[in-house]
Amino acid sequence: MSVLVGLIVMLGMLVVVPMGLRLTGAPELDRMRRLWPLFAVPGAVALWLPRGGPAAVLAACYALGAVLLALHAPPRLLRNLAASRASAVAPTEIALLTALVTPAIAAVALVAERSGHTLFGFGLGILALTVPHFHFAGFAAALVSGLVCRIADSAAGRFAALSVPLGTLLVLIGYFIGDRAELAGAVVLTAGMWTVALLTWRSIRGGQRDRITRLLLATSSAVLVVTMVLALSWALGEASGLPHPTLTWMAATHGLGNALGFALCSVLAWRRLRNHTDHEGRTA
Template sequence: MTVLVNVIVMVGMLLVVPAGLRLTGLAELDRIRRLWPLFAAPGAVALWLPRGPTAAALALCYALGAVLLALHAPRRALRGRDRSPAGIALLTALVTPAVAALALVAERRGHELFGFGLEILALTVPHFHFAGFAAALVAGLVCRVDDGPAGRFAALSVPLGTLLVLVGYFIGDWTELAGAAVLTAGMWTVGLLTWRLGQAAGRDRTTRLLLFTSAAVLVATMLLALSWAVGEATGLPHPTLTWMAATHGLGNALGFALCSLLAWHRIRTLHPSESRTA
């Protein structure tokens, strides 16, 4: 499982975050986006080293970039920006890589942070890259296009579900289940709006296929996430963590995140007004 999780995390670090930052359209993030490889490359190397001081030091390089990114969220909030549902989703996207980076540093050092085992910390890293950063960013993008009740629900429920899952780590499995339910509802709404976006008149075939793939994958991957959370809370049979990494994790990384971001980059090129987030 370790090799697969590491590959998924590298996709998040090296591809998903910088691609997502470009989609925000925020000039204030241009510098950190250009510098991102300097943070992400050491973090990616840290994944493959034995746990210890060297791996933790390299992971700290990634954490520095993630914290610098996260600091933009309170700055924008204090300036009175991003109070809309789409804006809240964007702020969530800016913060969540820092949560992943904190887990990465602790896991690479071999430290059971807040009492969480190393396996859970290792899985927290991809979770907050994809169910955090990518999901919140895409929820914000679809809300900008469809600012009706469904779009606003997606943009608010994805951050709320992500927060509840994080809080559930500390409170208990039932809170985590509530978070998984809210996040699933939000992501399925994102999938529905993404499917509708793919049906828009004038959409080219490649972009349409990417959007349809992203939407379809979400149906399966979030159902897996919900079944796992139900099993953890109730003791009912549920997929193992290894199985979740190979299905839910890989599907969200490649089928949802990468396909979504590629589609949105194409939309930004062909229809710039559809990808505004600020």
């Protein structure tokens, strides 16, 4: 695993996921959020050890935490189905459920990569890039799309909250059945992320937001436009054979941009929005 990819994954493990769990507002996740460093710190250490037994064991510690997080999804889904008394689940909830599950996918890839073994026929290089992908295009993207839908409860907001999880799922399926399916997933995911960017810029960034919050939201919106173009160009190139960026270049541009410009700026902005809302509630 390269130094750049390792740093990006550390950001996801140690910062984006625990901050994101707080943003969900789900009381049942509070304990998981407090315990998260017990799993994330060993996982982060594993990134810098040579491939082998010790690195795999530490990665397995992180996988345990990610699986425990994913296990919150089924009972939450059942509660929502019972509350709605229907077979439908709100788009915001679908986005949140996706966010709860995707770190486990990343963790499984991490254990395989750190142990030095291929998984389902995927080489170590692809596994190494799968880890940040499902932290940021999985957890962060799904979480933010759900948060956006909560505020911008419109057709566009619901589209974003549904298309981001669907695109993530299609990309995962594309890993197994072919580049064209992965391209379809990239198209759906891009459409959802561009909708998130548009709604963030038009509906959430304005109002009585302070300057720093507006800057963070504006940065996350602008970065998404560029990084998802790169994602489309790579997926199109893989499916059609047209020239496209290399994986190394994608990690340095698309990956770094999504990690810092989108995910980190988004969770920081939404934390400020949440703190402002909590302060107003206590004042009232």
